[in-house]
Amino acid sequence: xxxxxxxxxxxxxxxxxxxxxxxxxxxxxxxxxxxxxxxxxxxxxxxxxxxxxxxxxxxxxxxxxxxxxxxxxxxxxxxxxxxxxxxxxxxxxxxxxxxxxxxxxxxxxxxxxxxxxxxxxxxxxxxxxxxxxxxxxxxxxxxxxxxxxxxxxxxxxxxxxxxxxxxxxxxxxxxxxxxxxxxxxxxxxxxxxxxxxxxxxxxxxxxxxxxxxxxxxxxxxxxxxxxxxxxxxxxxxxxxxxxxxxxxxxxxxxxxxxxxxxxxxxxxxxxxxxxxxxxxxxxxxxxxxxxxxxxxxxxx
Numbered sequence: 001x002x003x004x005x006x007x008x009x010x011x012x013x014x015x016x017x018x019x020x021x022x023x024x025x026x027x028x029x030x031x032x033x034x035x036x037x038x039x040x041x042x043x044x045x046x047x048x049x050x051x052x053x054x055x056x057x058x059x060x061x062x063x064x065x066x067x068x069x070x071x072x073x074x075x076x077x078x079x080x081x082x083x084x085x086x087x088x089x090x091x092x093x094x095x096x097x098x099x100x101x102x103x104x105x106x107x108x109x110x111x112x113x114x115x116x117x118x119x120x121x122x123x124x125x126x127x128x129x130x131x132x133x134x135x136x137x138x139x140x141x142x143x144x145x146x147x148x149x150x151x152x153x154x155x156x157x158x159x160x161x162x163x164x165x166x167x168x169x170x171x172x173x174x175x176x177x178x179x180x181x182x183x184x185x186x187x188x189x190x191x192x193x194x195x196x197x198x199x200x201x202x203x204x205x206x207x208x209x210x211x212x213x214x215x216x217x218x219x220x221x222x223x224x225x226x227x228x229x230x231x232x233x234x235x236x237x238x239x240x241x242x243x244x245x246x247x248x249x250x251x252x253x254x255x256x257x258x259x260x261x262x263x264x265x266x267x268x269x270x271x272x273x274x275x276x277x278x279x280x281x282x283x284x285x286x287x288x289x290x291x292x293x294x295x296x297x298x299x300x
Contacts, residue, residue, distance in 0.1 A: 039081040041073060044287035044294060046137070046226070046274035048096040048103060052077065055086070055116070056287060056294060057093040057105055064134060066091045066108060077281070079294065087114055095137035095274055097146070099161070104146060106135035111148060111159065125159055125166060137274060139181040147188055149178040156181070156190070156205070169205065174214050176200065180227035180236060180274060191224035191236045200224040202236065202253060218253065218260065226274035226286070230299065232256050235263065235284065237272040248272035250284070263297070
């Protein structure tokens, strides 16, 4: 009788253990399915990337509104979503750049820096004293300086990360709709959006010999946005083709031959914004702002 009772108890324990095990596996599967996110970009403006991840700034509506609905998405390098709202409650985040593990982003009259490992804000630079409401792109010189474009003020600012100091380059009389920036070999390259009367141009500020010297490279090219340097060439996006603002393009300027060409796109795109270069995969990553997506194009 005792043996029979013990067998019954063992069977019940085995059944309970087995059921709990399968129930636990079932719950884990539900959690995994529930955690799988669908990519939901909202007016993606800028790209920054590491070897493992892609970060995308999302304006999400009015590019000049303080509405706290802007965010930064985190994607895997194949474009699949890792976290839709990696950093949330921004206003209209635009240009981004990485300095180590700190992701800097422009947000109307503010530049914030977030630790990409913890998501915690590590820096905050307030530009309200400069009367700008449309900070746009940002780049790093590889040492201690950040450069920030102000589209509404036609200006470029510098941020000294060591001194925590903001300064103006005093270029507002030379620029028109300042937008994309990139830095290479002591030269800050600039593209402009232009205005109602003139198209934007490609320009540069040379800091060689510790002198800031401004000059234009190309005049009146288009409605220019993103910009990066690769193998002695400048790649920059243009929101229009022959006046058609629903057909964006990417220009290539060869710094050695001084010639301009176009990157071959596979179809028409509406609103190619702040493009970046993914050196690991030798490709362009582009936010297509008006189509709420990003695209990847391999370089030759």
